[in-house]
Amino acid sequence: MNITKKIKIIIPILILAGGLLGFSLNLKAEPQKDKVLIGVLRYILKNWHYEPKEMDDTFSKAVYADFIDEMDPIKRYFTQKDIKEFSQYETLIDDQLKREDLTFYNVVMDRFQLRLAESQNFYKEILKHKFDFDKKEEINVDYKTIEFAKNQNELMEYWRKQMKFNTLNKIQTLLEIEEDKAKEDTKYKKRSFAVLEAEAREKSLESLDNFYKRINELDHTDWFSTFVNSIAEEFDPHTTYFAPKVKELFDINISGKIEGIGARLQQKNDYTKIVELISGGPAWKQGDLEVGDIILKLAQKNEESKDIVGMRLDDAIKLIKGKKGTEVVLTVKKVDNSIQKITIIRDVVELEETFVKSSIAHKDGKKYGVINLPKFYIDFNDTESRDSGSDMEREIENLKKEGIEGLLIDLRNNGGGSLRTAIQIGGLFIDKGPIVQVKYRDNEPAVKDDVDPKIQWDGPLVILVNELSASASEILAAAMQDYKRAVIIGSEQTYGKGTVQNVIPLNKSYNYPEDLGALKLTIQKFYRINGGSTQLEGVRSDIAMPSKYSYVGIGEREQDNPLGWDKIKKANYNSLDYYKNYDAVISNSKMRISQNKEFILINEYAKWLKESQDTNEYSLNLNASNEEQKIREKKSEGFKDVFKHSSKLEFTSPLYELSLIKKDSVLGSKRTAWHENLTKDIYIDESLQVLSELKKNNNSLLAKK
Known part of the structure; x- marks a missing residue:
């Protein structure tokens, strides 16, 4: 089977991209479904895996460590006090799994949501103020060796250094741009360091704000999948749980085709934008839809239009895709700002x-x-x-x-x-x-x-x-x-x-x-x-x-x-x-x-x-x-x-x-x-x-x- 990057929506990947999680998480749990999922998963792993592992205290410790690391890989949410509270479950997870008991998961997620709400205030407050780039200090980015913060003050210090590091990188890029402009135009007056520093902090703030917004779109299934995969991947790195929507992406990956209009979409702010028309696909053949067009509304045949502005990209894609031969009507804002309705008949699209x-x-x-x-x-x-x-x-x-x-x-x-x-x-x-x-x-x-x-x-x-x-x-x-x-x-x-x-x-x-x-x-x-x-x-x-x-x-x-x-x-x-x-x-x-x-x-x-x-x-x-x-x-x-x-x-x-x-x-x-x-x-x-x-x-x- 295909060895690809694991298709699971997990916190670490997103955090390392330069942001953190939203302050208003969509954590509406489905306790009965979650328990059923854990029970079915445990049965299949035990009976069908090539080399099953005993779910004992050693296994429990491994799941514990992996899940905590998935949720906070760079140690800027949890404190040592949190970890001490979590540690009471370190050898109990195996017993909980056998009872379909999700106490450990719920305790961690409840605390996680609280720490995320606090962290939003951290970065906004830190980025209001100038950084002292004359001060001699360093940052260690080997997070595996760093201890969790002792208290909230130390956690704020972790945040300060990370925000300073991000901003410093942006300043250096801006300084290079200014130098290049001055070389190209001898009359160009380079902007002051103070102006560049303020712009760099603003860019850091914008990046994190956007990240919060994206994370807020994740639902309970996304979060629970992280925990489920902490269990599954203890068996081997290729045993992976696919939530329903992720399974659909996997099917497309292995077959190389989808049914839809044949367009690659990207979310930019609240809008769904066309970034590529797939060669040979129905949208490409028809010629009305263009790269750069923004989809405002869509309607299935003989149904009312649905506004998709502000809709999460996954949900918009679900509405646009559909069976071969069916119609979808897109209301799009063209590059010239005109508004058009475009009807496309869906077909099989080969990638x-x-x-x-x-x-x-x-x-x-x-x-x-x-x-x-x-x-x-x-x-x-x-x-x-x-x-x-x-x-x-x-x-x-x-x-x-x-x-x-x-x-x-x-x-x-x-x-x-x-x-x-x-x-x-x-x-x-x-x-x-x-x-x-x-x-x-x-x-x-x-x-x-x-x-x-x-x-x-x-x-x-x-x-x-x-x-x-x-x-x-x-x-x-x-x-x-x-x-x-x-x-x-x-x-x-x-x-x-x-x-x-x-x-x-x-x-x-x-x-x-x-x-x-x-x-x-x-x-x-x-x-x-x-x-x-x-x-x-x-x-x-x-x-x-x-x-x-x-x-x-x-x-x-x-x-x-x-x-x-x-x-x-x-x-x-x-x-x-x-x-x-x-x-x-x-x-x-x-x-x-x-x-x-x-x-x-x-x-x-x-x-x-x-x-x-x-x-x-x-x-x-x-x-x-x-x-x-x-x-x-x-x-x-x-x-x-x-x-x-x-x-x-x-x-x-x-x-x-x-x-x-x-x-x-x-x-x-x-x-x-x-x-x-x-x-x-x-x-x-x-x-x-x-x-x-x-x-x-x-x-x-x-x-x-």
């Missing part, structure tokens, strides 16, 4: 960036295919819809018609998706045989084979990965590596997610009149055909290239509560004796990379990023902060050209796509931008060089058994 795309690379008079696969997509509810396996097969067929001599598959940043399509795609490059092994809890491993003897591509194959290639991406890369069918090139190792999740609608387990949402549950582990798990270890590239993530903690091993690595029996397969010069090509590439000045610079840049990431102390004195900034800028200047690569290769769209581009200027501009980026991509360049050197033996790809 083009989700799907496979290909390009022809022209190198030394030869053609090579480049396929970008952003995820392993499928719609399990619609067998007639697109899926990544069928699309890959079709894309390869089109590339073959153009006489390509090698194929490069780009799986960078591909977090996975459908296991079925990963097996299908693996089968495109071999005769038939095992692709992956899958193991349920307490069961023997099952070997998943490609049973189709057809080989869609029998030429040289290179697969490009990075640290964010995960799950199904690792299955495909591992199988091709074990068969020695492809050279794997990219980061030192991939993400390391060797588990399989299933999304279980909770109402299927308990008959309840309201939607309880769903649980994404880890039910299997998968293993390479050589017997090793990809869990934690990932896939180690045959050819490793430095990246900006080389020294930064990314991967399953950095997550909380990951399942462990293990090994099972090898499947029945043999490596293919396919390439004449497999080892030589890998050796040559490693030598090139070690001597390449650009890769050496990337490696130094990665070390600097790690060093910067580990910096937790910052001065709040303007002069000292400016000196720190100068040192950072000087160091950064040495890396300004780190990714300014020029391959001098040419990339063009396959012939079949040219007619589509003629009809769709948006698609054309996207492809132009993609091809331009490919020419600047040093990883693509080296991968194509490896591909061009690979020579196959005159044997078939029939697997030896």
Whole structure:
């Protein structure tokens, strides 16, 4: 399943964005539904999770710590007195869960709401007054090591330093802008520091006010989901509760399509604004709706208009979306301030960036295919819809018609998706045989084979990965590596997610009149055909290239509560004796990379990023902060050209796509931008060089058994 950022609305993410929570939270509880949800969740986790945990005192302590950290990760709401009161529940949560008792959650949320109301006064009062930027003091942003405030006075001091830090950053930006203006116009009179300081405080205030407003739109379901996920994610980082509206977003993500008008929306103040029309969607085809339009009202067919000004974005989107063939009437304020009514017939909207795309690379008079696969997509509810396996097969067929001599598959940043399509795609490059092994809890491993003897591509194959290639991406890369069918090139190792999740609608387990949402549950582990798990270890590239993530903690091993690595029996397969010069090509590439000045610079840049990431102390004195900034800028200047690569290769769209581009200027501009980026991509360049050197033996790809 897809390894994406967890789709849950939680406080920490929002707080770290630079704000805090609203003073009038929508906390209308649904006690009976909440208790049912906890009961169903506990049953499923105990009986169906791949590696269930005992709900005991140790578990209770972990849930306690996680929930407190989710609610107040940077220690600016709760005090030590609050924590002392909460701590009486530290070993009782497991017992409460068994009784569907929500006392701990309610106690924390009641106190949280009180502290949020107080904190609103904190920041408004602090930002009324000038900061003393001559004072020598520092702020520590390693919040894991900071204790909760002893009392409200110390809490105010935490707030003061954080507001001062935010304002200082804004002042430095404003000072840079003033310097740039003065350089461009010698007559420009720079504004005084006092004016800039006041403007920076006003910007900090505006940012926090807007944040309060957004948080006030969260309802009880959003808050309770945070607590539920503190329970679920103690089992492993991919077991996640989806509230009903979040489940809908997950379904769109895995299928790559929605039913609606085909527009991306953004909330700006009280208004819902069109920020993009999705190419090929109904609004794009019709042409009346434009980027920048603001939706004031909407009506379903034969119904009265509903004012959506001030409505939360999620609710507005629900009203605008709808089944294929239905009508929605939008009252919009156009960019020229005119008001228009626009009727749009909804349709299926495919999110083009989700799907496979290909390009022809022209190198030394030869053609090579480049396929970008952003995820392993499928719609399990619609067998007639697109899926990544069928699309890959079709894309390869089109590339073959153009006489390509090698194929490069780009799986960078591909977090996975459908296991079925990963097996299908693996089968495109071999005769038939095992692709992956899958193991349920307490069961023997099952070997998943490609049973189709057809080989869609029998030429040289290179697969490009990075640290964010995960799950199904690792299955495909591992199988091709074990068969020695492809050279794997990219980061030192991939993400390391060797588990399989299933999304279980909770109402299927308990008959309840309201939607309880769903649980994404880890039910299997998968293993390479050589017997090793990809869990934690990932896939180690045959050819490793430095990246900006080389020294930064990314991967399953950095997550909380990951399942462990293990090994099972090898499947029945043999490596293919396919390439004449497999080892030589890998050796040559490693030598090139070690001597390449650009890769050496990337490696130094990665070390600097790690060093910067580990910096937790910052001065709040303007002069000292400016000196720190100068040192950072000087160091950064040495890396300004780190990714300014020029391959001098040419990339063009396959012939079949040219007619589509003629009809769709948006698609054309996207492809132009993609091809331009490919020419600047040093990883693509080296991968194509490896591909061009690979020579196959005159044997078939029939697997030896």
